[in-house]
Amino acid sequence: xxxxxxxxxxxxxxxxxxxxxxxxxxxxxxxxxxxxxxxxxxxxxxxxxxxxxxxxxxxxxxxxxxxxxxxxxxxxxxxxxxxxxxxxxxxxxxxxxxxxxxxxxxxxxxxxxxxxxxxxxxxxxxxxxxxxxxxxxxxxxxxxxxxxxxxxxxxxxxxxxxxxxxxxxxxxxxxxxxxxxxxxxxxxxxxxxxxxxxxxxxxxxxxxxxxxxxxxxxxxxxxxxxxxxxxxxxxxxxxxxxxxxxxxxxxxxxxxxxxxxxxxxxxxxxxxxxxxxxxxxxxxxxxxxxxxxxxxxxxxxxxxxxxxxxxxxxxxxxxxxxxxxxxxxxxxxxxxxxxxxxxxxxxxxxxxxxxxxxxxxxxxxxxxxxxxxxxxxxxxxxxxxxxxxxxxxxxxxxxxxxxxxxxxxxxxxxxxxxxxxxxxxxxxxxxxxxxxxxxxxxxxxxxxxxx
Numbered sequence: 001x002x003x004x005x006x007x008x009x010x011x012x013x014x015x016x017x018x019x020x021x022x023x024x025x026x027x028x029x030x031x032x033x034x035x036x037x038x039x040x041x042x043x044x045x046x047x048x049x050x051x052x053x054x055x056x057x058x059x060x061x062x063x064x065x066x067x068x069x070x071x072x073x074x075x076x077x078x079x080x081x082x083x084x085x086x087x088x089x090x091x092x093x094x095x096x097x098x099x100x101x102x103x104x105x106x107x108x109x110x111x112x113x114x115x116x117x118x119x120x121x122x123x124x125x126x127x128x129x130x131x132x133x134x135x136x137x138x139x140x141x142x143x144x145x146x147x148x149x150x151x152x153x154x155x156x157x158x159x160x161x162x163x164x165x166x167x168x169x170x171x172x173x174x175x176x177x178x179x180x181x182x183x184x185x186x187x188x189x190x191x192x193x194x195x196x197x198x199x200x201x202x203x204x205x206x207x208x209x210x211x212x213x214x215x216x217x218x219x220x221x222x223x224x225x226x227x228x229x230x231x232x233x234x235x236x237x238x239x240x241x242x243x244x245x246x247x248x249x250x251x252x253x254x255x256x257x258x259x260x261x262x263x264x265x266x267x268x269x270x271x272x273x274x275x276x277x278x279x280x281x282x283x284x285x286x287x288x289x290x291x292x293x294x295x296x297x298x299x300x301x302x303x304x305x306x307x308x309x310x311x312x313x314x315x316x317x318x319x320x321x322x323x324x325x326x327x328x329x330x331x332x333x334x335x336x337x338x339x340x341x342x343x344x345x346x347x348x349x350x351x352x353x354x355x356x357x358x359x360x361x362x363x364x365x366x367x368x369x370x371x372x373x374x375x376x377x378x379x380x381x382x383x384x385x386x387x388x389x390x391x392x393x394x395x396x397x398x399x400x401x402x403x404x405x406x407x408x409x410x411x412x413x414x415x416x417x418x419x420x421x422x423x424x425x426x427x428x429x430x431x432x433x434x435x436x437x438x439x440x441x442x443x444x445x446x447x448x449x450x451x
Contacts, residue, residue: 059416059450075114080106080451085147085194087422087444093140093429094437101132103149105215106451107159120165124178128215129155140440142429144203144375144404145196148446156250158215172224177253180238181206181213183222184264185287189315189333192355192369193406194422194446202311202351204337204375208344209291209307210240210262218244219253229274234266240293260293260306272317280329282316297342299380307343312336321358328358335373341380345432348376348401365412376401377431385434397436399428408446416450 059080063069071078082105088098105128112121134150136142145151161176174183181201190198197203205211212218220238227233243249243256265288272281290308297304315333320326335351353371358364382398408422422444430437 056415061451073114075111077109077111078107079109080104082447082449082451083149084447085149085444087135087146087424087442089135089139089440089442091441092438093142093426093440093442095139097135097139099133099135099138099147101130101134101147101150101153103215104129105158120169122163124159124161124163124176126157126159127155128158130215135442135444140426140429140442141433141435141437142404142426142440143402143432144373144426146194146404146424146426146442146444148191148194148196148199150196152215152245152247154247154250156215156217156247157253158217160253170226174222175220177217177219178222179214179217180211180220180222180236180262180264183224183236184234184266185211185285185289185311185313186213187283187285187313187315187333187335189283189331189355190353190371192367192410193353193371193408194420194444195371195373195404195406195424197373197375197404198351198353198371198406202313202335202337202349204339204344204346204349205289205309205311207346208309208339209289210238210242210260210293211264211289211291212238212245216245217253230270230272230277232268232270234264234268236264238262238264240291260291262289262291264289280317280320282314282331284314284316285311287311287313295343298344298378299341299384304343307340309337309339309344311338311349315355325358325364328364329356331355331357333371341378345378345381346375347378350374350376359409363412367408367410367412369408369410370406372403372405374401374403375431382434398434399431399436402429402431403427418446418448420446420448422446 068078084100084102086100089096105126107124107126110123112118112123130149130153132153134145135147136145136150140146159178161174161178163174165172185205186200188200190200193199201213206213218239218241220236222236224232224234238261239258240260240262241256241258249255267286269284270282272279288310290306292306294303294305295307313335315331317329317331319330321328333353333355335349337349339347341347351371351373353369355367355369357367359366359368377400386398405425406422408420410418410420412418424442426440429440
């Protein structure tokens with residue numbers, strides 16, 4: 001399948017060049033408009049009107065000659081973003097090679113207060129398209145995806161929901177077709193790394209129950225309530241329907257059959273976010289979830305009636321840089337999850353890392369991040385595969401889990417473009433296929449654009 005990589009790269013490059021030409025044309029138009037809006041020196045003397053600096057461009061395609069702002073003022077916010085991830089497996093794994101994936105996401109958010117007078121109401125619609133070849137699936141053979149945007153290479157409906165705020169936003173509810181992980185069980189700090197195990201949810205959540213993350217969507221109801229500015233409780237009811245993960249049902253949200261529901265409960269504490277707080281900012285999440293659907297029993301015959309799991313997630317700034325920019329500093333983060341042996345492939349999950357926001361002088365928005373994750377294989381599954389005839393050394397010959405170590409540097413080129421060189425080392429990449437595979441080294445780069 002390697003011959004497909006250049007075509008995807010060419011497509012992405014062509015799109016980027018086309019959009020860049022459009023952006024440059026608009027920048028010229030914006031400059032001309034700015035010049036018309038600002039008086040000459042003689043005029044300035046008579047009007048005493050100070051010159052105004054143009055607003056920095058927030059997206060690649062800009063304001064579309066004012067149309068984007070006009071639509072937003074009318075209650076229609078248009079959004080789009082692009083991600084590409086190109087990686088080479090340079091050592092170990094199943095084989096060496098290079099792979100490219102990309103994701104294009106587009107959507108609209110309708111402010112129903114402005115459109116129809118429904119205070120606090122909004123409608124969200126999102127489409128997602130992924131293309132490419134996965135470096136983990138096709139070359140390294142590991143479980144923790146080296147590319148965050150890998151998998152599900154087709155176009156799909158990822159959200160169609162109504163969101164409603166009550167009591168000035170203290171109570172928030174969302175109903176419709178969307179990803180459960182949009183609201184629960186993740187840390188955004190992990191998206192300063194590329195591996196999908198960091199960005200932004202532990203894979204033990206979705207890998208062991210009916211839990212699902214973006215771009216996968218199901219029907220559900222999400223509820224968020226602010227007990228106080230720094231303390232939030234979340235819960236909801238979410239459909240379990242494996243058939244909605246199939247490509248043939250990409251635009252068929254009513255396909256398949258509901259086999260159960262996922263019932264989560266999460267408490268979040270956010271120190272440093274309350275008005276007037278001088279505490280260094282952080283986020284701490286404690287959660288539990290129960291899936292009522294029946295599932296195959298792991299490592300034995302039969303089924304289990306219900307699956308469940310729990311998690312503790314957190315990030316905390318521990319050092320703040322001197323100066324006026326309060327965002328610059330060093331933060332730490334960590335994950336721990338636990339799932340029962342009778343129903344889970346991943347029974348324990350451990351993760352930790354560091355993030356430095358603001359790296360060098362004048363680079364306030366650049367990041368450097370280091371993370372490590374260990375996913376533990378269910379011992380029942382290891383024992384089952386250790387009984388195979390060709391495994392003469394028995395149980396101890398199989399890895400107990402997979403570990404990913406990642407180092408990345410995020411270059412914030414401008415407000416809409418981020419480029420992230422990245423290196424990942426995978427220990428025991430064959431752990432979840434019950435094979436002894438050499439440790440792997442992968443090098444790559446991620447590109448993110450707000451379109």
